[in-house]
Amino acid sequence: MHVIVDFTVVPVGAGISLSPFIAKVEEVLQDSGLSHELHANGTNIEGEWDDVMGAIRRCHEVLHDMGVPRIHTDIKLGTRSDRDQRMADKVTSVRQKLG
Amino acid sequence: MHVIVDFTVVPVGAGISLSPFIAKVEEVLQDSGLSHELHANGTNIEGEWDDVMGAIRRCHEVLHDMGVPRIHTDIKLGTRSDRDQRMADKVTSVRQKLG
Amino acid sequence: MHVIVDFTVVPVGAGISLSPFIAKVEEVLQDSGLSHELHANGTNIEGEWDDVMGAIRRCHEVLHDMGVPRIHTDIKLGTRSDRDQRMADKVTSVRQKLG
Amino acid sequence: MHVIVDFTVVPVGAGISLSPFIAKVEEVLQDSGLSHELHANGTNIEGEWDDVMGAIRRCHEVLHDMGVPRIHTDIKLGTRSDRDQRMADKVTSVRQKLG
Numbered sequence: 001m002h003v004i005v006d007f008t009v010v011p012v013g014a015g016i017s018l019s020p021f022i023a024k025v026e027e028v029l030q031d032s033g034l035s036h037e038l039h040a041n042g043t044n045i046e047g048e049w050d051d052v053m054g055a056i057r058r059c060h061e062v063l064h065d066m067g068v069p070r071i072h073t074d075i076k077l078g079t080r081s082d083r084d085q086r087m088a089d090k091v092t093s094v095r096q097k098l099g
Numbered sequence: 100m101h102v103i104v105d106f107t108v109v110p111v112g113a114g115i116s117l118s119p120f121i122a123k124v125e126e127v128l129q130d131s132g133l134s135h136e137l138h139a140n141g142t143n144i145e146g147e148w149d150d151v152m153g154a155i156r157r158c159h160e161v162l163h164d165m166g167v168p169r170i171h172t173d174i175k176l177g178t179r180s181d182r183d184q185r186m187a188d189k190v191t192s193v194r195q196k197l198g
Numbered sequence: 199m200h201v202i203v204d205f206t207v208v209p210v211g212a213g214i215s216l217s218p219f220i221a222k223v224e225e226v227l228q229d230s231g232l233s234h235e236l237h238a239n240g241t242n243i244e245g246e247w248d249d250v251m252g253a254i255r256r257c258h259e260v261l262h263d264m265g266v267p268r269i270h271t272d273i274k275l276g277t278r279s280d281r282d283q284r285m286a287d288k289v290t291s292v293r294q295k296l297g
Numbered sequence: 298m299h300v301i302v303d304f305t306v307v308p309v310g311a312g313i314s315l316s317p318f319i320a321k322v323e324e325v326l327q328d329s330g331l332s333h334e335l336h337a338n339g340t341n342i343e344g345e346w347d348d349v350m351g352a353i354r355r356c357h358e359v360l361h362d363m364g365v366p367r368i369h370t371d372i373k374l375g376t377r378s379d380r381d382q383r384m385a386d387k388v389t390s391v392r393q394k395l396g
Contacts, residue, residue, distance in 0.1 A: 016211030112313030122295030
């Protein structure tokens, strides 16, 4: 099952600057080989359900290993059975309507 | 890795009444054996990471099988490495502060 | 416009124990007079759009005043134009399907 | 209070193709004059709290007027009292750590 995901990792109890941890998340995603894209409030990622969820789990493990005691993560995900859709299609589809 | 999760399944393209689908989600969670609790805007669930994510994946599969063509799901999740925490502890902890 | 909301406040840079802050959020909601209910991963609240959003804004102001330097908040909200629905109806509707 | 927001509007009961509605949301945001950026799973937007929340409310009103009977929206938002931060800073800060 293909899934398109947006997720945001919020390290808690590890100070106020979060960018070192988000950079580490990006490294984990890079290593995963999954298609992903950082944006101002999270990261978009897509792939097979288990691969994507495994990558997010890996992010939690790596951040805890870095000393983050508590992690809050938001995930928004979408699956479709009617047709195949990729992340890039979604933005393109909206832009076409905007003309 | 123990995870405490809140998730909300939003079936799209299957009409306006969502409660039949949410009832099915509850059945899937019941079958999973995981601790879970329905609330007005989602369901709280906890357990091992892979078990919880597997149960949510199963919800998607079952709803697609029921004819839902598109599913949007929100997940909020928390993990901790500093101590063991259960869902029930979280509400109790806040209520104690409220006196 | 009536809105049904689930929201979760995550204080960042204020230590690892969040329950004192969530207790304060509950006090702010109590003062707001809006119908609300704490659950293991957030708080459900409903009312007029501006009242609900004003209450959440007030939570941010009060927590910053308590010394929280950074706050991440998740909001899930629903509005309907087809009929009047209240928070309590949502759980009841699912439970009826479950029999 | 400056707020940085990611939000996703999910029209329910209005068919399976959502891009016409997301295009309308983009128009509303364009009219708002607020800084915003579409991504594969939502839109990032920033500004004064009341302006941003007013724009999201306006999106709900306009979509209901288009005939969408039910709308589910996810909002992730962040405020800071320690320093001024803009959307663009967040991605830049992570990229610098990645080298």
